[in-house]
Amino acid sequence: MEIFEILQSPKPCSYLEGIESKFRYFYIKQCSKEFYDLLLQRGWRRFGYYFFVPICQGCEECISIRQDCENFVFSKSQQRILKNPLKLKITRPKVSLEHLELYEKYHRIMQGKKGWQYQKSTLEIYYETFVQGYQDFGYEFDYYYEEKLVGVALVDILDNAISAVYCYYDHDFKKFSIGSYSILKQIAFAKEYNIKYLYPGYWIKDHHSMGYKEKFKPFEVLQNRPNLNEDSIWIKE
Secondary structure (H helix, E strand, O other), X not given: OOEEEEEOOOEEOOOOOOOEEOEEEEEEOOOOHHHHHHHHHXXXXXXXOEEEEEOOOOOOOOEEEEEEHHHOXXXXXXXHHHOOOOEEEEEOOOOOHHHHHHHHHHHHHHHHHHOOOOOOOOHHHHHHHHHOOOOOOEEEEEEEEOOEEEEEEEEEEOOOEEEEEEEEEOHHHHHHOHHHHHHHHHHXXXXXXXXXXXXXXXXXXXXXXXXXXXXXXXXXXXXXOOOOOOOOOXXXX
16 A cells, blocks of 8 residues: 655635645555544545645644444434435445536535635546545445435445545425435444444534534544554544
């Protein structure tokens, strides 16, 4: 397994005004499940062949969190969401015009709704970001209403963890709370297959784009920024 390390130059943060972000990257073409799990425990994420972790100077607002799926108890409102009439189909990651159109529609709406930066994507860019590099752990949760694709969640499934890579959906079906439904379905999947943790990505407290993760408490919070040879410290929030 070859690892190429890349240190990104500081650039304006995508989430917080007046802050510069900086990331450390590993480029790994044949990442093992064991090494990936080690990275997850230390706050790393993945897109394509790139694994990354923030190393911003003077800012620690992006917090790594994880749900203990084994002990997670669904609230009554979460149970209602799980009863949505959506159908789940699990496949390997793929790209199609249907995927790209839904992805583009989602981001155009989020640009107007939450001020996200929007750049038009292509089949090639989508492939490099979400399909390439899935190895033996990458999967796709497709959500259908009747015969229509209304949501896609890219997930990495390891022996003891699920990493929620990305999710996008059709806002025309917002009555189904597809974003919340997706996280809850991943927790339910983990419970069914005795997978201990769900890593839903970084959390910025009270942030208009990241604060929604507070709805899925309790979760554990990474307390340190450990190197690969150091132990990670997780505390229940």
